[in-house]
Amino acid sequence: MNNAPEDYRHAPIRCVICGATMDRLQRGDAVIDRCPTCGGMWIDWYDGDAVGVLQGLPESGGQVEGQRSSECPRCRGALLPEPFRDDGPEVFRCNQCFGMFVPGEAVGIIAALRDKSADRTALGRWIERVLWKSD
Ligand SMILES: [Zn+2]
Numbered sequence: 001m002n003n004a005p006e007d008y009r010h011a012p013i014r015c016v017i018c019g020a021t022m023d024r025l026q027r028g029d030a031v032i033d034r035c036p037t038c039g040g041m042w043i044d045w046y047d048g049d050a051v052g053v054l055q056g057l058p059e060s061g062g063q064v065e066g067q068r069s070s071e072c073p074r075c076r077g078a079l080l081p082e083p084f085r086d087d088g089p090e091v092f093r094c095n096q097c098f099g100m101f102v103p104g105e106a107v108g109i110i111a112a113l114r115d116k117s118a119d120r121t122a123l124g125r126w127i128e129r130v131l132w133k134s135d
């Protein structure tokens with residue numbers, strides 16, 4: 001094969017869910033791919049934390065009927081379903097390049113996860129306050 005590393009990084013990829021050609025999207029240091037049809041997102045492993053990358057993106061998506069691919073759009077490895085952070089919505093992880101595909105309906109759910117950890121921090125502060133008061 002004559003895939004130079006740069007081609008690997010810059011070649012357009014096809015949506016895992018619906019097969020549409022995905023748009024490139026610059027998010028800070030990260031470049032992710034977004035499906036214009038179903039709102040699915042592809043995040044390469046080196047693009048960092050999915051919650052941060054997905055946060056602030058416009059709500060998108062909607063169900064698209066189609067044959068879901070079980071092949072990594074990047075490297076043709078096997079895409080395996082897994083829950084995001086153990087109890088989150090289902091995402092698909094490549095077992096070779098560790099890229100992650102986030103279905104459109106899961107994007108908003110994952111983007112909201114940071115709010116939950118902010119809540120936890122607020123709760124932690126509240127507990128601290130209560131403990132400090134009750135001595
Ligand atoms: Zn799609």
Ligand SMILES: [Zn+2]
Binds near residue numbers: 094
């Ligand atoms: Zn892959």
